[in-house]
Amino acid sequence: MYIHAVSHYLPTQVVGNEHFTQLNGLSSDWIIERTGIVERRKAAPGENTNTMTIEVVKRLQDKADLSTIDLIVGGTYTPYDTIVSIAHEAQHYLGIADIPTISISTACSSLLNAIEVVEGYFALNKASRAIVIVSEHNTLYYNEQDTISGHLWGDGAAALLITKERQSDDDFAIKALLTGGAAHTPKATTGVMMKPADGGVTMPHGRDVFINACQYMPKASLQILERCGLTLADVDYILPHQANLRISRNVMNTLGLPEEKLISNIQRYGNTGCAGCAIALSEEWDRFQKGQHIVITVFGGGYSYGAMLVEV
DSSP, X not given: OEEEEEEEEOXXXXXXXXXXXXXXXXXXXXHHHHHOOSEEEEOOTTOOHHHHHHHHHHHHHTTSOOTTOOEEEEEOSSOSOSSSOHXXXXXXXXXXXXXXXXXXXXXXXXXXXXXXXXXXXXXXXXXXXXXXXXXEEHHHHOOTTOTTTTTTBOEEEEEEEEESSOOOTTOEEEEEEEEEEOTXXXXXXXXXXXXXTTTEEEOTTHHHHHHHHHHHHHHHHHHHHHHTTOOGGGOOEEEEOSSOHHHHHHHHHHHTOOGGGBOOOHHHHXXXXXXXXXXXXXXXXXXXOTTOEEEEEEEETTTEEEEEEEEX
16 A cells, blocks of 8 residues: 555644633643643634545645545544544545445544555455545544643644555555554543543543553554564654653653654644644655655554554
């Protein structure tokens, strides 16, 4: 599989830490120390996961021909509409008939699970050109007065055009992909939750989320490298789920890699859920050089995790 193009969209409204200082007394220095977040983006009235989906698909159209796609897979845990999914919205906008249109959710791991769905369709020869869309509207569901997690969340979206065969010398090759669930752990099903009718996004066991994220992302990264016959010495960049800068740094320390190899956007955008890694990949696309290896690793509520090795 190959990533032919990536696009991203971020709402224009910037919410700085001072907003939460005024709201609940959390100082900006404390938020930065605990999370690394300086500011985040918030969707405007009238914006939602479906409208942001259209925005990223438009941007993807500027980079590639989408007229022959034969599969759309969407990932989100913050839907605007639980019937008309972001994948349906993309198909409606593109006006392409009679193709599989699927939405999935494994919380913040949804990007890799969505790509894994594409991998399955490609393997069965049921598709050859797919769009993966990840779109999150966390601020629709969060409680910003919650001093545990209210200051973490941001909104944003990204889209990837993934093809079975190489389309260009500039394509990024997906060398391997793995995902897994960790719901067997004691606090997995209560660590972080999103109940629209009962408090929205809550994180009763944030410490447990932190510990497991720091465990599973390095573990998955090493597994994906081993599967490809590579070692940490072959890694040029690590792109972890953008949950918390302390988690990202912990992952790098566990792997024994310098922070110069860390790709991070949480400082500017907050936790944008399953869209975070794809937004970062889109922003950094021109930075990568031929032959470099990027490990994208994720961890989400439930719990779920995964890793993907990309070769430029």
